[in-house]
Structures are given as C-alpha cells and as structure tokens.
Amino acid sequence: MTNDVDKVFKALADPTRRRLLDSLRRDSGQTLGALCGQLDMARQSATQHLSVLEEASLISTVRRGREKLHYLNPVPIHDIQRRWIAPFDQPRLRALDAVRRHAEEPAMTAGKPVDGSDIADVVGTVLESVPPERLVLTFGAPGAEPVAGPSAVTFLIEPYQDIVRLTVTHENLADEDAAGAVSAGWPAVLANLKSLLETGHVLPQPPWEMHAELRAAQMARNDAR
Numbered sequence: 001m002t003n004d005v006d007k008v009f010k011a012l013a014d015p016t017r018r019r020l021l022d023s024l025r026r027d028s029g030q031t032l033g034a035l036c037g038q039l040d041m042a043r044q045s046a047t048q049h050l051s052v053l054e055e056a057s058l059i060s061t062v063r064r065g066r067e068k069l070h071y072l073n074p075v076p077i078h079d080i081q082r083r084w085i086a087p088f089d090q091p092r093l094r095a096l097d098a099v100r101r102h103a104e105e106p107a108m109t110a111g112k113p114v115d116g117s118d119i120a121d122v123v124g125t126v127l128e129s130v131p132p133e134r135l136v137l138t139f140g141a142p143g144a145e146p147v148a149g150p151s152a153v154t155f156l157i158e159p160y161q162d163i164v165r166l167t168v169t170h171e172n173l174a175d176e177d178a179a180g181a182v183s184a185g186w187p188a189v190l191a192n193l194k195s196l197l198e199t200g201h202v203l204p205q206p207p208w209e210m211h212a213e214l215r216a217a218q219m220a221r222n223d224a225r
Helices: 002-012 015-026 032-039 043-055 075-088 090-103 176-199 212-224
Strands: 059-064 067-072 126-130 134-139 151-160 163-171
Touching: 002 015, 002 043, 002 075, 015 032, 015 043, 015 059, 015 067, 032 043, 032 067, 043 059, 163 176
Parallel strands: none
Antiparallel strands: 059 067, 126 134, 134 151, 151 163
C-alpha cells in the first residue's frame, strides 16, 4: 500500500503530469495524439509521462483498434483525500480558507452585526489596512461623534514562536463603562473566532448574548445621548 501511495505522490509532483490529468478531467478518453496536440508536447515525452500516471493507477487505457484511449482514474486521488485531508476536518479547513481569503481582500469595510436585528449598534471606518497583518478601524455608536473622537481598534497578526498571535488593542475609550463593555465583548468575540478556527463551528451562544446585560446598558447610554 505504501509503495502505491508513493507512486501517486511521485506522479502528481510533476507539473506536466498534472496538466495531463487536468486535460483528461475535462475530456476523458483521449488518444495520445489529442493529448499531445492540446499540450504542445512531443509524443515520446507524453508517452513517458502517461506511463508514470498509468503505473500509479491515475489513468487507465483501453484499446480501440489501433488507438489507445486514456481515461482518468480518480480513485487514488480520492484515497489521498480520505487519508491525508479528511482527518484534518473539512469544515475547519473551509473556515480557515474563508478567514484567509477575507484577510487578503484588498478592500475591507465595517458591517452590521449578525444578530438578526438589522440594528447597527456599532459603526466604524477603516483607517488602515495592511492585509493580512494589520487592520485599524474606528469603533463607536451611530450618531454624534464623542468630543474626544471615536475609539479605535487595532488588529495585529504576527508570528510568535511556532504559532500565530492575534493582538487586539482598543484605544481612546470614552469612559470606564465603555472600557468594561469592550473588556467583556472582545474576549467573547475572540472565543467565537477561536472555536471557528479550531473546530469549523462557532460557539452555540453568540458573542452578543454572552454579556447581554452590558450590551443593553451600553445601548441605553447611546440612546440617551
């Protein structure tokens, strides 16, 4: 079994052989001449690569008169996926990929909460964006801007020993009540993010429900202004 897997990895390691597999994935059952014509490859070179793919059982061949038809066999690739990828939990990998893609987007905007209320109790403007390492945005209640200006949140992602560290810094808070609210709120948000990255699922209790009384008090103060 180990030798078979080694043959598959060896076959997939060559970009030319991957191009041949891609061609057969799009149109299985091609002749040697058709493959050579699509990939601008000499027959001898193509024959050698196809032999490696056939030895690894990544393709199968059928004779039709004087022609040999080449068919993609996806089973070895499926076996690799089941052995090497599935154990890492596909939902978690999808979550990691989504976070990576959003972090690498050239433009980012602050949005509304997803609590179903369609009420934006916090608004912000992106001040600085250095994907995927640094994001700075304002953070405050809708309406009039505080005398001292809005508070600002900085997200910093950086290597730390053998892991990656996320640092969240919230500055220029209006008062002690605001400091208390964010001191409870950010850990709840980050705990949710940690669960998403590690398991592929968010926590059963949304962040805005973990400290509902603090959120309600903060919104009441915002309404009174």
